[in-house]
Amino acid sequence: MATEQKGMAVPEDNKEENSVLPEPKPPEGTTAASASGEGAKEKPSVPDSETKPATPVAKPETPAPATGDKPAAAPAAAKPAAPAAKPAPPKPEGPKPEPWQSELVYKLKAQYGSGIKEASTYVGQKYLVVDSSIAYEILLRMRDDELYDYCVDITAVHYPKREAQFDVVYILYSFHHNERVRVKTQIKDGETLRSAVAIWPTSNWLEREVYDMFGIGFEGHPELKRILLPEDWKGHPLRKEYPILCQDQQWVKNNLGIESGQ
Amino acid sequence: MLDAITKYLNTRGTPGEAGSMLWATIYILIITIGISLAVIAMNWLERKILAHMQIRLGPMRVGPHGLLQPFADALKLLIKEDIIPENADKLVFWSAPVVVTMTAFTTFLVVPFGREHAVTDMNIGILFMLGISSLGVLGIIMAGWSSNSHYPLMGSLRSSAQMVSYEVAMGLAIVCAVLMTSLQTGTGTLSMIGIVQAQAQQHTWFIFKFFPLGFLAFAIFAIAMVAETNRAPFDLPEAESELVAGFHTEYSGFRWSLFFLAEYAAMLAVSSIAVTLWLGGWMRPFPHWLHGPIWDLAFSFLPALTLLVLCELCLVGAARMPKIPQMKIQTIGLGLFGLLLGFAGLVLLLPGVRERVQDIYWFTVKIAFFMYLYIWYRGTFPRYRFDQLMKVGWKVLLPTGLGVLIATAIWGLLPQISSAILGVLP
């Protein structure tokens, strides 16, 4: 147990340095926005304005001891960490994406050329990265010609540092091949994608959720509105610049009649 | 005063027959209080029996074995805030529970708990009961409509459709029984007491008459009466999983308790119709087969015996209570309750009392059987859907009822028909 403890202390320390930030971060409104934005050219106006009122309430509560405590704990853990930290880098990097070679990919590449940006497998899972302009076509083709008839999930990932900030991920499954493929496409903030509701009715709510959480628009969606959050909520929570301790104070005030829900 | 009492008691008739306004009032009071008490008892029993069917214990905290739970509930309902929805039609909203309760209680005017234990012996008794009890649906519609809310509205509309359609089948089944009364005397009777007397004369309960016709008619009635009282599996008007609480969703407190009272009173009322029409009313089992003074005496001890058994159960229960200080009051309470029952049982052993309560006792036992059935159904069956309910009412019960009616009539006329045929033949 004791030896393990030493080993454990190492990465905990790392954690302190690079990524335990969410709690300490929110307090100062402007710096928080700039820190979380980190040079990415997103529009910080909306979440930022929401952050400010959130902080005074959040501060005296629970995050305060956490912030106060951690610096105290970090040095203690750091001392044994230094020697043990060395073995970490030579650790194998883990699997790398490998090119996915199959007839499907050749066909698609032949047809769309550079529209297919990447076709790889990662730990046995296949994915395509396609240009956003042909995403709808690819999806339609995947369903009709390649028998990927079941749309498992549609989701998005936000990379604020990239120019095309969002990855929209379509996870498809084929009952025929018993195989899963992810179709990814990258779009910029403010751009829209063509809705896949006409291809899979299941996209309806999934796209609504993506819209709700990321603010990605889908053209041709029958009723693109928020699904999990209230209709007049401000901000899109799963964007990276949206802090975890953030809520639409105005909405809470108007609808719940309380100062803060936190 | 004493003279007046004994004079009436010696008439051996209902107050209506005796023309005694005073006694009629007393009877009405007794019946009203009795029904209310029965509803309270029913409330407790339903909880307990349903709980045990559902492998629970039911109320256990308020009083020993939750015996005081209904009283606690009643108290809670009485002191609860009386809420009338803002957009409700106040007058109708206010009067709906009154209408429902009044009709439910009024039906008991003609219910014969014994030969002389009815308020009056109306010659159209059964018709009166049907008529009054179908007025209850009016109150339900009023409640649903005046609440100005969707769930009650739907509940009340379901209720009205359901009651109307099941009353048809119910009526047919009742006509069968009425037909049977006319078989020996030649003239039938609609009087509740008359119907029981007809069964006494014919030496059979109508449920066994013309087997299986009597039984079929009874079965139709038994199904229709469940639907008529909006109980599971026909409890669509108040289907809690669909309509929250149906027509009384918006009611609370005392008004709600009136609906509750009315529902159980209606259950008792239709059960008493069933008992009167098919199960020989106040008659004890086998009055003709096991007759003679010894049997009479033996059967007359049963009411007292029942109470004594209950008393014994209470005392055993009290003895088996956990022996801890917290349960002391409950143990004493249960013991006292048992002693009270035992005392009542002893009183019933007195000869004069013994004879007078016997018919009430048998009537009550038979009604209790139906009440148990109600609870049993509720514990077992899923709920019909509205269209299916209608289908059962119109497509199954109504044709069967008609068939049974015609068959009863033919069977009843068989002697005349055969003699006519024999007379025509040379």
Add this chain to the structure above:
Amino acid sequence: MSLSPLIRKILLVDLIKGLKVTFDYQKPSEAITEQYPLERPVVYERYRGLPRLKVDPEKGNSMCIVCNLCALACPEQLIVVKGERNPVTKRKEPVSWSYDLSRCMFCGLCAEACSTDALELTQDFEIAFYTREGMVLDQAALETGHEPKRYEK
């Protein structure tokens, strides 16, 4: 063969089967209700309930060495430990402990992380408090264990 279902239907066999099941279950011995304050529920050994900080039974000092692993492991970050080195024994001793039970989800990660097995989740499940502040346990409360409130009547 085709007649049999019809007869079964007319005789209400399906309904009677159901009625029989519910009737049979009426025996009081079948009831599974637990009369809670009178009957205590069986709580098994690994139950994750109220947290407790162990005291070394021989020396009488806290077994906590302020390694802070529990605080780091806690997903809700509700544990705050502060300690300082005891100049005599040369080991770290806790100065203040705070465990916010109101936010705890009893996942057990803190007890798993504890390097000296000082922190454990006990079988005490009666953890109702009158105030939110009362749910923030300090070292004393964690060590003595919260006086088990027996709910009786």
Add this chain to the structure above:
Amino acid sequence: MSDFENDYRHAKSGQSGPGVVDYLDLDTKDQTYLDANELVLNMGPQHPSTHGVLRVILKLDGEKVLGTECIIGYLHRGVEKIAENRTYAMFNPYVDRMDYVAAVSNGLGYCEAVEKLLNTEAPPRAQYIRVILTELCRIASHQVWLGTHALDIGALTPLFYCFRDREEILRIFEKYCGARLTTHAFRIGGCIYETYDGFEQDCLKFCDAFLPKLDEYEELLTTNRIWVRRTKGVGILKPEDCIALGVTGPVLRAAGVKWDLRKAQPYECYSKFDFEVPTGLNGDTYDRYLVRIEEMRQSVRIIRQAVDGLPQGPIMAKIPKVLKPPVGEVYTSIEAPKGELGYFIVSDGSLQPYRLRVRPPSFVNLQALDKMVRGLLVADVVAVIGTLDIVLGEVDR
């Protein structure tokens, strides 16, 4: 383009489509049917049978449903956002709180996904323990479903029988991992708890006692004419509709599609067990009922086999104490009691998931509600909500 899509589009534009009730053109033509305007009934979020805080707005003609709109999100806790701010191990307890009826399955799915990301696998003994617990959890989840579904249709009693038997399962959970509902039973890389003494016997005892109880439920319901009438032909989903709507789990199988991730893409050690995947024929509520009942029997089969074959060995794979998965992204899914439960994790090589997406079966299945209840009665809406077996904690996350 399936039939469904046409219906769908027509419904959205307010026109009648094939297979949908004719009254749908009410609002466009502004004419009334028997002088009755359509009734908008708000069902929930406080309603006895919306299984939590689902709100359904029903457009009714009398009692006939013309259209529905689900309003969800009342229980939204931002699980995915929380995940981005927790380490991999820290997030594990949170997944239990999504589908709290089948917490063990959720945990399994999450551990599977992170293990895939780490490119490891749990040791055999851990896999067997996981399978046993997950199958117990499936039974428990189906029992809750059966009880509440029966309650929705008006049968009060099965609920208590189901919960009594579920209690036995929860007791096993409590003995094994110390919690009954939100178990946090598995850890990334295996299990942290070794089985307790008598674990195997408890499981076998449960299996033996459970099957007769299951027959009892069936006696109460399967042949009961009211139950059959209430469920047969109600809420029919054809296989193509199921696939188009992404509906999975027992709902899909009841439509006749023999697809179970335990068979199709076996995870853990499911490939070693012999079990059937029950399917229905009509895709109605009754078939879904039968499929789930049969699934419980099959789960018992799996548990028995797994207990018999429980190997010895370590229960935790060799993984670093602090998880720092390599950069990459994976999607793994398991067959949760309600359908395909998937986790899509994007790792940026740090301690916390860069993005964690849960593919909740309830959420996707709930979408089919509208399709299923068109033209049925209000009472059927309740039955259909029950048969979809949704857990709002998972729908809203």
